[in-house]
Amino acid sequence: MILSTIRWLLRELPGLKRTLFLGAAASLVGSAFAVAAPLALRAAIDRMTGGGLDGAAMLKALAALAAVIALLALGEGVFRFSARWLLVSQARIQEHAVRERMVRRLLGLPLSFFHRSPSGDLMARLTNDPSSLQHLIGVGMLGLSNTVLVFAMSVAMMAVLSPSLALMVLVPFPFIAVMINRVGKSVYARFRAVQDHYGVLTDRVQENLSGIRVVKAMVRERAEEEEFAALSREYMRRSLLLTRAQAAVIPGIGLLAGLGLGMILYVGGRMVISGSLTLGTFVAFNAYLAMLVWPAVSLGWVLNLVQRAAVSLERIREVEAEAAEETDEGGEPFRQGDIDVSHLTFAYPGAASCALSDVTLSIPAGKTIGLVGPTGSGKTTFVRLILRLYDVPAGSIRVGKTDLGRISRSSLRAEAAVVSQEPFLYSDTLAANISFGREDAGPEEIEEAALLAGLKPDLETFPKGLETVVGERGVTLSGGQRQRAALARALVRRPRLLILDDPFSALDAETEEAILARLREEVGRLKTPGNGGENGTTVILVAHRVSAVRACDWICVFDGGTIAARGTHEELLGRDGFYRDMARRQQIEENLGIRD
Ligand SMILES: Nc1ncnc2c1ncn2[C@@H]1O[C@H](COP(=O)(O)OP(=O)(O)OP(=O)(O)O)[C@@H](O)[C@H]1O
Ligand SMILES: [Mg+2]
Structure with a gap:
């Protein structure tokens, strides 16, 4: 697992290999300086205790050796600084690269992925997980190279100084290795548990903050607080488990190292007394031993x-392994034509029943068709499929002569505009929101679209008109204003296919009718010659009011995922069924004056 993580990093992150190499080289030189210092110490002590030098000569030798030690320390410092700077800055660069690459991949994933992935979890994967890669590349790699190099060099020096003592020093290390391996496994499992739960936690916070109106309206503050506290407690519990696993490592290694030190003191001390080891060598040996302890401790930390x-890489790769919407290469451009739907059956991934079954329908180019039907009958699903947000079996939807699956998504979505049931606005100015799909739209075009969408009267009440900032997700607008802003955003793109999914649910019937009447005129004007555009824009209008669809060329009544009836307004009124019932009910409501 560790090796595969490192292999992945080296393979996927360009530039990392070179920096790691340079960093390790700097670290090697720094470690060599560090490892040389005890030799100078040994020379100094042996000079002082060996006799044969007078006081002045001894002092001179001592001064020279002290200067050597200081220079070695300086050299060590310079190279260790370079290693740290190289690796830590590289780590930041790679963290950014990983994050950017994830965002790119995420944006390329199909809508179905976002329908099943909580956004809090994705946030955690985008923020925390690249950070833990960054820690590994920076301080982790630095620690690892220092550890391995200092360890190898110290052991080598000890073997040179006294092979028998060196063998003894190595006795505790197999135990340390076993312990680190054990702890490592539990750290892995527990860290995964912590990271996964963090996703759940952020998801809850995010939902609560964006749905704060619902929380307040339902007086759910206390309940939400308690639920959040429970989630947060669980996060704490998992983090504590992780901490406990980690906490054992460093003292454990320290203990084993201390035992080793005691043993060496006793055995080595006896060798000095018996004269088989000089005092200088013994001191130098202990200095190396002290150098070993830190790498052993830091090894535990690095492995953590x-x-x-x-864990983080696994979570990142889970996102990257998701199949992107296939690319558009080889796709045909969208050309205005009749939309033919034949025997279309569709179920959402993982759903038990079909959202649409055996729908057959033809939408002539340039016509306006209305879709009505009870809630949950499949209207939104139908328009999602027309936009290729989900894939459908080949042959079930055709535009002109071309199968929808062969039309490039980018061209389809460039030519089609949709106003969805729950429009989403960005915390930006109204003008920026309207020109969102067409950055080149000039101020007059934006103004015209706003006028067409019926936003004009509202604009006069806004302090800065079109330059008013609408707040996150458009919270400072009313539901109806948001819907009309979304309509303006669709119109400014001058689409060949306009899909309106119940866009006026928040408007009163009169305003709805006025906007639709203006829209009908405009749609007639949108005819552009070439590319099938002479037919004008095709409009699919989903609505819950008879008054909205009355003027459509053709109306379909959806029921339980199938088309229950179809015809013009007059034809449908003449038949028993949902449409006539709906019309009667709305007529009565209107007569009673209770229509909204
Ligand atoms: N993303 C989804 N994943 C799974 N099932 C879904 C999804 N979206 C909708 N459904 C289901 O598909 C069916 C049709 O829903 P759809 O949104 O198309 O209805 P609708 O006619 O647009 O209703 P409304 O008038 O309330 O907007 C419903 O049973 C719904 O629960
Ligand atoms: Mg719907």
Whole structure:
């Protein structure tokens, strides 16, 4: 797992290999300086205790050796600084690269992925997980190279100084290795548990904050607070488990190292007394031993970072393994034509029943068709499929002569505009929201679209008109204003296919009728020669009011995922069924004056 993590990093992150190499080289030189210092110490002590030098000569030798030690320390410092700077800055660069790459992949994923992935979880994967890769590449790699190099060099020096003592030093290390391996496994499992739960937690916060109006309206503050506290407690519990696993490592290694030190003191001390080891060598040996302890401790810590990074990488790769919407290469451009739907059956991924079954329908180019039907009958699903937000079996939807699956998504979505049931606005100015799909739209075009969408009277009440900032998700607008802003955003693109999914649910019937009447005129004007545009824009209008669809060329009544009836307004009124019932009910409501 660790090796595969490192292999992935080296393979996927360009530039990393080179920096790691340079960093390790700097770290090697720094470690060599560090490892040389005890030799100078040994020379100094042996000079002082060996006799044969007078006081002045001894002092001179001592001064020279002290200067050597200081220079070695300086050299060590310079190279260790370079290694740290190289690796830590590289880590930041790669963190950014990983995040950017994830965002790019995420944006390329199909809508179905977002329907099943909680956004809090995605947020955690975008923020925390690249950070733990960054920790591994920076301080982790630095620690690892220092650890391995200092360890290898110290052991080598000890073997040179006294092979028998060196063998003894190595006795505790197999135990340390076993312990680190054990702990490593539990750190991995527990860190995964912590990261996954963090996703749940952020998701809850995010939902609550964006749905704060509902929370307040339902007086759910206390209940939400308690639920959140429970989630947060669970996060704490998992983090504590992780901490406990990690906390054992460093003291454990320290203990084993301390035992080793005691043993060496006793055995080595006896060798000095018996004269088989000089005092200088013994002191130098102990200095190397002290150098070993830190790498052993830091190894535990580095392995912990590696385990975390392995978890994060797994989570990142889960996102990357998602199949992107296939590319548009080889796709045909969208050309205005009749939309023919034949025997279309569709179920959402993982759903038990079909959202649409055996729908057959033809929408002539340039016509306006209305879709009505009870809630949940499949109207939104139908328009999603026309937009290729989900894939449908070949042959079930054709535009002109071309199968929908062969039309490039980008061209389809460039030519089609949709106003969805729950329009989403960005926290930007109204003008920016309206020109969102067409950055080149000039101020007059934006103004015209706003006028057409019936936003004019509202604009006069806004302090800055079109330059008013609408707040996150458009919270400072009324539902109806938001819907009309979304309509303006669709119109400014001058689409060949306009899909209106119940766009006026928040408007009163009169305003709805006025906007639709203006829209009908405009749609007639949108005819552009060439590319099938002489037919004008095709409009699919989903609505819940008879008054909205009355003027459509053709009306379909959806029921339980099938088309229950179709015809013009007059034809449908002449038949028993949902449409006539709906018309009667709305007529009565109107007569009673209770229509909204
Ligand atoms: N993303 C989804 N995943 C799974 N099932 C879905 C999804 N969206 C809708 N459905 C289901 O598909 C069926 C049709 O829903 P759809 O949204 O198309 O209805 P609708 O006619 O637009 O209703 P309304 O008038 O309330 O907007 C419903 O049973 C709904 O629960
Ligand atoms: Mg719907």
